[in-house]
Amino acid sequence: MDEVKNRYEKAVKIIRESKPVLSNPRVIEDAVISSIRDKKEDRGMITGLVESIYGWIYIGWVRRSLVGAALIIFTVFVYQQADILRSVRSLEKEIVSVRSEQPSVNVRDLERRLTVFKISSKISTGRKIEVYESQLQEIIDSYKNLEQKYENLNRIIEEDSLLKNYFKNKLKEEENNRSKI
Amino acid sequence: MKPVRPAILIAFLFALSCNEPRTVVTNIVYKDGSIRRKIEMKSSENKFNVSDLQVPFDSTWTIKDSLEISEKGDTTWVKRAEKLFSGVVEINNLYKADSGANKDIKRNAWYNKKFRWFNTEYSYTETVDKIMKFGYPVKDFLDKDELRWFYSPQDIIDEKENGPDSLKYRAYGDTVDKKIEKWMIKSLSSEWIHEFAALTSGKSGSISLDSLMNREADLGRLVDKSGDDFDSLWTNGIILRELLGEKTAVTFKVEADSAADVTLSRLFPDFKDYVVKTIMPGKLTSTNGFVDSTGAVMWPVDSDYFITGQYEMVSKSLSINIWAWIVSGLFVAFVITGMAIRAKRKG
Numbered sequence: 001m002d003e004v005k006n007r008y009e010k011a012v013k014i015i016r017e018s019k020p021v022l023s024n025p026r027v028i029e030d031a032v033i034s035s036i037r038d039k040k041e042d043r044g045m046i047t048g049l050v051e052s053i054y055g056w057i058y059i060g061w062v063r064r065s066l067v068g069a070a071l072i073i074f075t076v077f078v079y080q081q082a083d084i085l086r087s088v089r090s091l092e093k094e095i096v097s098v099r100s101e102q103p104s105v106n107v108r109d110l111e112r113r114l115t116v117f118k119i120s121s122k123i124s125t126g127r128k129i130e131v132y133e134s135q136l137q138e139i140i141d142s143y144k145n146l147e148q149k150y151e152n153l154n155r156i157i158e159e160d161s162l163l164k165n166y167f168k169n170k171l172k173e174e175e176n177n178r179s180k181i
Numbered sequence: 182m183k184p185v186r187p188a189i190l191i192a193f194l195f196a197l198s199c200n201e202p203r204t205v206v207t208n209i210v211y212k213d214g215s216i217r218r219k220i221e222m223k224s225s226e227n228k229f230n231v232s233d234l235q236v237p238f239d240s241t242w243t244i245k246d247s248l249e250i251s252e253k254g255d256t257t258w259v260k261r262a263e264k265l266f267s268g269v270v271e272i273n274n275l276y277k278a279d280s281g282a283n284k285d286i287k288r289n290a291w292y293n294k295k296f297r298w299f300n301t302e303y304s305y306t307e308t309v310d311k312i313m314k315f316g317y318p319v320k321d322f323l324d325k326d327e328l329r330w331f332y333s334p335q336d337i338i339d340e341k342e343n344g345p346d347s348l349k350y351r352a353y354g355d356t357v358d359k360k361i362e363k364w365m366i367k368s369l370s371s372e373w374i375h376e377f378a379a380l381t382s383g384k385s386g387s388i389s390l391d392s393l394m395n396r397e398a399d400l401g402r403l404v405d406k407s408g409d410d411f412d413s414l415w416t417n418g419i420i421l422r423e424l425l426g427e428k429t430a431v432t433f434k435v436e437a438d439s440a441a442d443v444t445l446s447r448l449f450p451d452f453k454d455y456v457v458k459t460i461m462p463g464k465l466t467s468t469n470g471f472v473d474s475t476g477a478v479m480w481p482v483d484s485d486y487f488i489t490g491q492y493e494m495v496s497k498s499l500s501i502n503i504w505a506w507i508v509s510g511l512f513v514a515f516v517i518t519g520m521a522i523r524a525k526r527k528g
Binding site for chain 1: 474
C-alpha cells in the first residue's frame, strides 16, 4: 500500500512541477489586453451616442425650446380631445329617431289664406261654378282635420298589434268578398 | 263675400297632397372628398317624370326600379339612383343643369377638409339660397329652442304633440306658429313694399321707399286683421286704400297687384319638399340637422326654411391621424427622457 501511495505522490509532484510550455505567450497577452480595451470602447460608444442624442440637455435654449414644443403638443392634444369629447357628447344627447324620413304636409294659417289669393289670381276665367270663400275655407279645414285624424288613427293601429291584426283580417275578408263578387 | 272658383280648391288640395315622389337623398361623404349620392324616390304611380323630381339625376347614374306592396295591398313604386361623384363641383354642375320640379331654387354643395395634426376635420354642407330679397331672418323672431322646433321634421312634431305632455307641446307649437306667422307677415310686407316702390319709382304721384317703409307695420296689421277675407279685401282695393290713400291706390292698382304676385311667388315658391341625409367619414362631431342612432344626419328641405335666409345643412366630422399620435408621443417621451437624464446627472 505504501509503495502505491509513494508512486501517486511522485506522479502528482512531477505534474505540479512540470509547467505548460507556451509557444507564443506574447499573442495571448495581446489578445487579453485587446479584449479588455474593446469592452471599454463599447461602453464609450454607447455613452457617446447618448451624449450626442441628448447633448441638447446641456444647451439652455435648445432645452427650453424642446420642452416648450413638448408642452405645446401636449396642450393642443388635451384641448382638441376635450373639444371633440364635448361636441360628441352634446350630439349624442340630440339623437332622434325619425320614423318616416319623409316630409309631411304642414300648412300654416297664413299660407292657407294667401294661397287662396295666389291661386285665384292665376286661374284663368273659363267655365266656372262658384262656391263661397267661407265654404272653401271649411273644406280646406275639413281636409286638414281629416288628414290629422287619419294619421292619428294610423298611428294607434300601428302601435297596437291586436288592433293591427284585426284590421288586417278585416281587409283580407273584404278583399275576398270583392273577388267573389 | 267674394265667391271663389272650385278650381282653386282643386288646385289647393292638389298642392297639399301632391308631394310625390317622396324623395330622400343620401350623401355618403368619403375622406378624399368624393361623394356617393343615392336618391330614393317613392310614388304610388310608376310615373317619375323629370319635371316632377325634386333632385336631379341622369342616365349616367345606376338606376334600379322596384315595387313594394304593403300589408294592406298598396303598391309603391320605388326608383333608386346612385352615382359616385369625384367632388362637390360635379354635384353643383348637376344642380345647375337641373330641369326638375325645383329647378328655380339655387342649391349648392360644399366640402372642406382641414388638417389639425392629431385629427383631420371634414365638413360637408348643402345650401339652398334664399328667395326673398327684403325679408327678415327667422332667427330674429324665434329663440334657439323655437328655431329647433321650426326646423324639425313634421313627424317629430306630431310625435311630441300626440305623445306624453301633448298639451304642453301643442301650446308650445301654437306659440311658435304665431311667431312664424308674424315673421311671414313682416317679411311679406317688406318684400311687397320694396317691389311696389321699384315698380312705381319715378312715376308721378308715387310714394318714396322710405315713406312706404314707415307704413310697413300698418301693412302687416292690415294683412293680419283681414284674416280669411284677405283675398276679397285685396281684390276690392280696400287694403290698398287704407295703406296708400284713395288716389294712390287707384293710380297704382296694377303695380300693387304685380308686386303682390311677385311677393307671394317668393313667399310660397313652387317647390317640392324632400329629405337630405348625410353620412360623414370618421366620427360625427357637429351638425345642425337631426342625428339618428346610425350616425346619419337628416334635414327636411321645406320651402319655409329658405324664404328669407340661406338654408344650410351642415355636418362636421373628424378622423384620427394615428401616425401623428405616434410621432407626438415619441417626441414627448424623448424630451421627458432628456430631462430625466439631466436631473440624474445634476443630482
